[in-house]
Amino acid sequence: MLRFAPSPISDMSINNLRVAIFNYILSKQLNEQLLIRIEDIDKENNIEGKDKEILEILSLFSIDYSHVVYQSENLKYHQKLAMQLMSKKKAFSCFCGDDKLNELKDEAKKNGKPFKYDGFCETLSDETVLNVNAPFTVRMKKPEQNIKFVDGLKGDFDYTPLDIDSFIILKHDKTPTYDYACAVDDMLYDISTVIRDEKYTSNTPKQIYVRDTLNYSKNIDYIHLPTILDGQDDKNFVKWFIDEGFLPSAIANYLVLLGNKTPNEIFSLEEAIEWFDIKKLSKNSVTFDMDKLKFINKKHILTMDEMRLSKILGFADMDIGKLGKIFLEDSSTIKEIKLKIDLVFIPKSTCEGFEEEFVELKLCMQDAPFFDNFNQLENFITEKTGLKGENLLKPLTYILTGSNNNVNLSDIYPLIKNYLGEIVK
Incomplete structure (x- = not known):
C-alpha cells in the first residue's frame, strides 16, 4: 500500500500535489491501494475544513484512493508502542524543560555545532523517575549503529547515531511527534512505498530506527522527490492555479513533465500511467516555469470538447465553446477566456x-x-x-x-x- 499524507495546517502546495500524483501513478503501476492519511496531530495549527478541501482537490485531479484515515485516531497505538519501547529501555522519560534545552541549543550555536541532546535523563534510575513530579517527554535512545537506506531515486544514505540523536517521540501532552507517528502509522497500514518531498529525507532514518526498534521487519521503499523551486507565495498553492483558470489535466501534465523525459509533451494522467518511470526523474531540484504551464494549459483547452468548455465558461452552448477557442489565440487560461466572453455581453x-x-x-x-x-x-x-x-x-x-x-x-x-x-x- 502507498500513502499520501497531507497536513491540514495550510493550503495544498504544488509540491504536495506532485507527491500525490506520483503516489497515484505508482499505486496504479504496482496494482496497490493508495491510502490518504490526514496528518492532524498538530491540533493547535489545524485549519477547520482544510482536510475536506484537500480531498476535493484530489477528486478534482481524478486521484482516486482506497480510504481516508486521520492520524489522531491512532493515538492509543502511538502511546501503547511508546510504553513498549520504554519497558524495553529503548526509550526514556525526559524531564528537561525548555530553559535547559535552550541553554544546550545556545551553547551548541556558540560552538558552531548542531544541537544534540546531552543524554542527561537517559541515565536516571527508575526510582528517580518515579519520584519526579514534573511534566516529561519521551525520547528514543540514540541508536548504537548507523542507519542506512537506499532511496529509489537518489541512491544510498548513511546516518550516524549522532545524526539521529535521542529524539522526542511523545510530547509533554503525550501526543506523538511527526517522525514517531509516521513510523507507527506506516507500520499499522502496511505501507510498502513512501514517496515524498526531499525535505523529509533526514526524517527517514528516525522513522526506520523506530520501526527497527519495534522489531518491524518489513522493508519500506523510499523515494524523495526533488523540490520545485520558484513557487512564490500564493502562486505555490494549487487553489491559486485553479482559480486562475488552469485545468487540472494541464497542471498534472506539467508536474509529471517537470524534470522528466516523456514520450510526448502533452498527455493525460491515464496515459502517463502506461510509461511513467519514477527512477528517470531528475535528481536535482526543478524550477517552475509559468510560461510552460500556460503553453500546456492552452493545448489542453484546445483539445477539449466545445460543450464542456462552454459549461466551464458558464454556458451550455457549443458555439460559446467554439468562441472560447477563438479567444484562446491570445489567451492561455479559462479565466482569461471568460474575461473576453464577459466583454461580449x-x-x-x-x-x-x-x-x-x-x-x-x-x-x-x-x-x-x-x-x-x-x-x-x-x-x-x-x-x-x-x-x-x-x-x-x-x-x-x-x-x-x-x-x-x-x-x-x-x-x-x-x-x-x-x-x-x-x-x-
Whole structure:
C-alpha cells in the first residue's frame, strides 16, 4: 500500500500535489491501494475544513484512493508502542524543560555545532523517575549503529547515531511527534512505498530506527522527490492555479513533465500511467516555469470538447465553446477566456472616438432582422447607415466583442448571432 499524507495546517502546495500524483501513478503501476492519511496531530495549527478541501482537490485531479484515515485516531497505538519501547529501555522519560534545552541549543550555536541532546535523563534510575513530579517527554535512545537506506531515486544514505540523536517521540501532552507517528502509522497500514518531498529525507532514518526498534521487519521503499523551486507565495498553492483558470489535466501534465523525459509533451494522467518511470526523474531540484504551464494549459483547452468548455465558461452552448477557442489565440487560461466572453455581453454605452457612429450602429442593429452570416449583417448596416471602413468596423467590433482589438468578425459573428439581442440592447 502507498500513502499520501497531507497536513491540514495550510493550503495544498504544488509540491504536495506532485507527491500525490506520483503516489497515484505508482499505486496504479504496482496494482496497490493508495491510502490518504490526514496528518492532524498538530491540533493547535489545524485549519477547520482544510482536510475536506484537500480531498476535493484530489477528486478534482481524478486521484482516486482506497480510504481516508486521520492520524489522531491512532493515538492509543502511538502511546501503547511508546510504553513498549520504554519497558524495553529503548526509550526514556525526559524531564528537561525548555530553559535547559535552550541553554544546550545556545551553547551548541556558540560552538558552531548542531544541537544534540546531552543524554542527561537517559541515565536516571527508575526510582528517580518515579519520584519526579514534573511534566516529561519521551525520547528514543540514540541508536548504537548507523542507519542506512537506499532511496529509489537518489541512491544510498548513511546516518550516524549522532545524526539521529535521542529524539522526542511523545510530547509533554503525550501526543506523538511527526517522525514517531509516521513510523507507527506506516507500520499499522502496511505501507510498502513512501514517496515524498526531499525535505523529509533526514526524517527517514528516525522513522526506520523506530520501526527497527519495534522489531518491524518489513522493508519500506523510499523515494524523495526533488523540490520545485520558484513557487512564490500564493502562486505555490494549487487553489491559486485553479482559480486562475488552469485545468487540472494541464497542471498534472506539467508536474509529471517537470524534470522528466516523456514520450510526448502533452498527455493525460491515464496515459502517463502506461510509461511513467519514477527512477528517470531528475535528481536535482526543478524550477517552475509559468510560461510552460500556460503553453500546456492552452493545448489542453484546445483539445477539449466545445460543450464542456462552454459549461466551464458558464454556458451550455457549443458555439460559446467554439468562441472560447477563438479567444484562446491570445489567451492561455479559462479565466482569461471568460474575461473576453464577459466583454461580449457587458452593456456598452459608447465607443471612444466613434461616439456618433456607435449610437447610429446600435439603433440600426436593434431594428435589424436576423442574419445568418456577418456579410449579410454588414451589408444591411452599410445600406441603412452609409457607414464604411473604419467608421463601421471599429465601433461594430466594440459593440460585438467589447474590445478594440482587431478580430475577424466573420468568424465570431456566427457564434454569437443567437445572442445579438442581448449584446446590442
